[in-house]
Amino acid sequence: MKKATFAGGCFWCMVSPFDEQPGIQRVVSGYTGGNTEDPTYESVCTNSTGHLEAVQITYDPEVYPYEKLLELFWAQIDPTDPGGQFHDRGESYQTAVFYHDEEQKKLAEQSRDALEKSGRFKKPIVTEIRPASVFFEAEAFHQDYYKKNPFHYKLYRKGSGREDFLNAHWGGDKS
Template sequence: MTGEKATFGGGCFWCIEAAFEELDGVTDVTSGYAGGHTEDPSYREVCSGNTGHAEVVQLEYDPETITYEELLEVFFTVHDPTQLNRQGPDVGTQYRSIVLYHDDEQRDLAESYVEALDEEGGYDDEVVTEIESLGTFYRAEEKHQNYFAKNPTDAYCSMHAQPKVEKVREKFREKVKA
């Protein structure tokens, strides 16, 4: 059986990738770039902020095990969707909060989720997450794939990815891989 796909950006892809890798039903997580205008950009080009791309992760998941709605909940838990063009120390449009939907159902679910977040008033500021059709996804260079798993003692990962992983393990305990 082929899984469904979902694509999210919420700051550095190393951190978002590490969080989603924890989840049962998520069969593959690929770091990459989307939402821009440059064909097949490099990490250096995306970091310049001139390509229009965001650092994103594309997930393949089994909807029988984990739903798109649950993935949205995890996504909005592990990053701050009220920060415009930044997450923590990472600043620039490449670090924006973005949901890149693959079909109309994902778009509707993401829009409803953001509306509910704003209505609940769970944040002091308005949610600024962009919701856009995917377009083209470009896989990031190999050194960026599974970065946290390969570099768990990296200072950046210790400070930014590890807390996201711990948050997933605590808040979504029943959805974490055994």
């Protein structure tokens, strides 16, 4: 098993697309990339800890290769928005790929470059590719939110603008 870590704005919306794919063992919501120990949701939302909301995925690369994880990641975000994602604004909602080894770094850079060249977006891709750092698991309330609170999750996903953006740019719901 290997790990993949992606920041795609609100972590609630980043769990469901990966959660039930073949070869995915676990998807955890959390915080990474920052400079404080044991961040909480409240502290991360102040945009003073340096952490991004992220998901860490434990997966079997023989069943679901990293390249496929990257494809699915890109189809969940607006990679051209440096200020957050959709209605969620601020540093904690920025997008990033956190690589765990040099192979992941290379594949992430290749996938970003291919997306840039595809012409799918009129603005440049700003999603960073950064080395993985300590990942702090989010509070229990945030884990599997889409399963525990499906009605609120669907309202949030639609109301945030994410769903409409993904449908317009990626052609259909990829969650």
